[in-house]
Amino acid sequence: MDLIIRNARLPDAPEHLTDIGISAGRIAVIEPNLSAEGEELDVGGRLVAPGFVETHIHLDKSCILDRCQSQKGDLAEAIGEVAKAKAGFTPEDVYQRGKRTLEKCLMQGTTHMRTQLEVDPGIGLRGLEGVLPLIEEYRWAIDIEICVFPQEGLLNNPGTDELMVEALKKGARVVGAAPYTDSDPHGQIDRVFEMAREFDADIDMHLDFGPTAENLDLDYVCAMADRYRWGGRTAIGHVTKLSAASATRFDAAAQRMRDAGVALTVLPSTDLFLMGRDCECNQPRGVTHAHKLVHHGVNCSLSTNNVLNPFTPFGDCSLIRMANLNANICHIGATEDIRECFNMITERSARLINARDYGLAPGKSADFVVLDCQTREAAVAELAPVLFAYKRGRRTMTRPAATLHLPN
Numbered sequence: 001m002d003l004i005i006r007n008a009r010l011p012d013a014p015e016h017l018t019d020i021g022i023s024a025g026r027i028a029v030i031e032p033n034l035s036a037e038g039e040e041l042d043v044g045g046r047l048v049a050p051g052f053v054e055t056h057i058h059l060d061k062s063c064i065l066d067r068c069q070s071q072k073g074d075l076a077e078a079i080g081e082v083a084k085a086k087a088g089f090t091p092e093d094v095y096q097r098g099k100r101t102l103e104k105c106l107m108q109g110t111t112h113m114r115t116q117l118e119v120d121p122g123i124g125l126r127g128l129e130g131v132l133p134l135i136e137e138y139r140w141a142i143d144i145e146i147c148v149f150p151q152e153g154l155l156n157n158p159g160t161d162e163l164m165v166e167a168l169k170k171g172a173r174v175v176g177a178a179p180y181t182d183s184d185p186h187g188q189i190d191r192v193f194e195m196a197r198e199f200d201a202d203i204d205m206h207l208d209f210g211p212t213a214e215n216l217d218l219d220y221v222c223a224m225a226d227r228y229r230w231g232g233r234t235a236i237g238h239v240t241k242l243s244a245a246s247a248t249r250f251d252a253a254a255q256r257m258r259d260a261g262v263a264l265t266v267l268p269s270t271d272l273f274l275m276g277r278d279c280e281c282n283q284p285r286g287v288t289h290a291h292k293l294v295h296h297g298v299n300c301s302l303s304t305n306n307v308l309n310p311f312t313p314f315g316d317c318s319l320i321r322m323a324n325l326n327a328n329i330c331h332i333g334a335t336e337d338i339r340e341c342f343n344m345i346t347e348r349s350a351r352l353i354n355a356r357d358y359g360l361a362p363g364k365s366a367d368f369v370v371l372d373c374q375t376r377e378a379a380v381a382e383l384a385p386v387l388f389a390y391k392r393g394r395r396t397m398t399r400p401a402a403t404l405h406l407p408n
Contacts, residue, residue, distance in 0.1 A: 231261020
């Protein structure tokens, strides 16, 4: 064996210790008391989990607080401030800021990523030109795919359509949307499904970002996913409107999403920061309860979204922190639901981006993390730090466990 992880606890069976044998970058065997030779790492009964999966993050516009204001803190201000800043982006600038954010993700145990990337006549393809080199440069540590989308509108913003098509030709693998910024939201959705069929691409839309449950575009997206058989390849993000839905409306939407195979990414930090700005008191949290959608059979993930920009002026790129924040916001206390918060940054996220070579099983790529805890629920509840991360069997990061220095 190239590497043997000794005395590991796996997410689904933390009551037992086992060993993991790794050969040629893949998991060869998982069994207790493995009789084999090779480099060893004894994790001392800690949790070993598949690497974290970032399903929705914006590398291209991260780390720009020094160029923007965040006074009102609402969505319109964030879009306007970033639009002004984007005009000055260069490929090298995007590369350097994206690199800074990406390395934060790696230090938090992320091994797979879908990054959202804006194109429009204001920025052209400079964002794409800045992010594309990161895919190859960091392939040793992470798999990255690009979702290209029109933040400032598509049908109402001439030239954007051509740029999205060009980006898909040049390496973007997923096509996105932001219908709420378009003069014809359903027309934008129609066009995105056309692009997806033309390029055989998955779909990942920013959707239904608002304070009330009126006029949910998710119903139309589900209908289109049914029509074109894009279930399992269609995801939507935010959907803060669903957090304001009645139980009856919520259940109906959940059933529709489940039947259509449309998944949801909730962005707890951004959704909490931007929502409720028009209320003087008792501001709504604006974060849709993903765990309740999971109860209905909908696949969901939790993700970071924005980092150090007017959409979210915070962020250390820790998905464990997102899982913990989500559990707090959504009043999650049941053990199984806390475990699902962990699943929504690992196996459920992997399913959302269709990362098929993923998981702790013989034959899978050896992409995993070691956390300073014993169970999924402890990882979320206690914000357990990642001590080691591996990609294809190669260690990519190490964080020494904290040591308490007692007096003599």
